[in-house]
Amino acid sequence: MNRYIRQLSLPEIDLLKQEAINNTSLLMVGAGGLGAAALPYLAGAGIGHITIIDHDTIDISNLHRQTIYKSDDAGKSKAAACAQYLKALNPEIKITAHDFKLNEENAAAFFAQNQFDILLDGSDNFKTKDLLNTMSLRHHIPLIGASVNQFSGQVGTFEGYKKDGACYRCLFPEFPSDARNCNEAGILGTSAGIIGMLQAHITLMKITNCEQTIDNKFFSIDLKTLRISSISLKKSAHCPSCNSVQKAQQSDITTKETPMTTMISIDDLNTEETVIVDVRQPEEIANDPVHHEVILSPPLNIPLPEIISRQDELPRTKRIAFVCAGNIRSVQAAEYFAAKGMDNVCVLDKFSL
Numbered sequence: 001m002n003r004y005i006r007q008l009s010l011p012e013i014d015l016l017k018q019e020a021i022n023n024t025s026l027l028m029v030g031a032g033g034l035g036a037a038a039l040p041y042l043a044g045a046g047i048g049h050i051t052i053i054d055h056d057t058i059d060i061s062n063l064h065r066q067t068i069y070k071s072d073d074a075g076k077s078k079a080a081a082c083a084q085y086l087k088a089l090n091p092e093i094k095i096t097a098h099d100f101k102l103n104e105e106n107a108a109a110f111f112a113q114n115q116f117d118i119l120l121d122g123s124d125n126f127k128t129k130d131l132l133n134t135m136s137l138r139h140h141i142p143l144i145g146a147s148v149n150q151f152s153g154q155v156g157t158f159e160g161y162k163k164d165g166a167c168y169r170c171l172f173p174e175f176p177s178d179a180r181n182c183n184e185a186g187i188l189g190t191s192a193g194i195i196g197m198l199q200a201h202i203t204l205m206k207i208t209n210c211e212q213t214i215d216n217k218f219f220s221i222d223l224k225t226l227r228i229s230s231i232s233l234k235k236s237a238h239c240p241s242c243n244s245v246q247k248a249q250q251s252d253i254t255t256k257e258t259p260m261t262t263m264i265s266i267d268d269l270n271t272e273e274t275v276i277v278d279v280r281q282p283e284e285i286a287n288d289p290v291h292h293e294v295i296l297s298p299p300l301n302i303p304l305p306e307i308i309s310r311q312d313e314l315p316r317t318k319r320i321a322f323v324c325a326g327n328i329r330s331v332q333a334a335e336y337f338a339a340k341g342m343d344n345v346c347v348l349d350k351f352s353l
């Protein structure tokens, strides 16, 4: 968990949210400009299983924007080289690489054989975007779409399978006929990087349910003036894709609600029936030990980042009172185990000591 300690230190990312990240199975179609920018951050954040599909090989002209690849990689499979990079970045997660082109002939079988919680479109053509949108609608999986063309970038979340959610083709019922990819239109490497990173950012916001106001939004970024505009996505009654895919019940990958945490003061503490677990780092405890006349022996110390891997050390037959410096980490620990069904956990209010 030390790998994720900096994001876990955010009040918005507790152990349950980190577990949601670790339990996510994500598909990225395309390991080019968008995928190469998005995937390292998603792997770094701990997405538990990342599947990459790309049939392309690395060309020296890719390297100004696909900076995870090296000059020596020219000619190699993008999917395989990308997987190798991500595995080195985070060996704790699972990476699956597929060196084929996702198309109408193989998509149905591929999605029948694989389970995904979230889809990311890193493709550069409308045919693949349309296909991914269809799979999102059919299998009820959120689609984080992104595209970049010269100095224009777009990113947004599509959940057309929801009653009021919009799909990609609610927004683009007709595909532009003059769409050109990077090879033809030209692109600055940083443009692809910015949009790819925004795609990764929106993905993490979605998985952790951090910020609902960006759901059902489509953001356009002018990469010359850096002006960002957004529109709220609306389901279209005339959408060709929504109308061809059977509407399904609302679905979500967001984390479960956590029960209320019981907080006790030192006056409520029955030291014979309760084990105090201090979730601070040992060096913090050395400077500020838990001290009260009713506490006869030092609390058990399991730092918060280790609490899941060391949960076998927690007593099952006694009450567990988590304590920390300011009731934030202790509440996270109690909420995590309460959500797992343990009814013997509570928080010892540090300010009552």
Ligand SMILES: [Zn+2]
Binding pocket: 160, 166, 167, 168, 169, 170, 171, 235, 236, 239, 240, 241, 242, 243
């Ligand atoms: Zn639609």
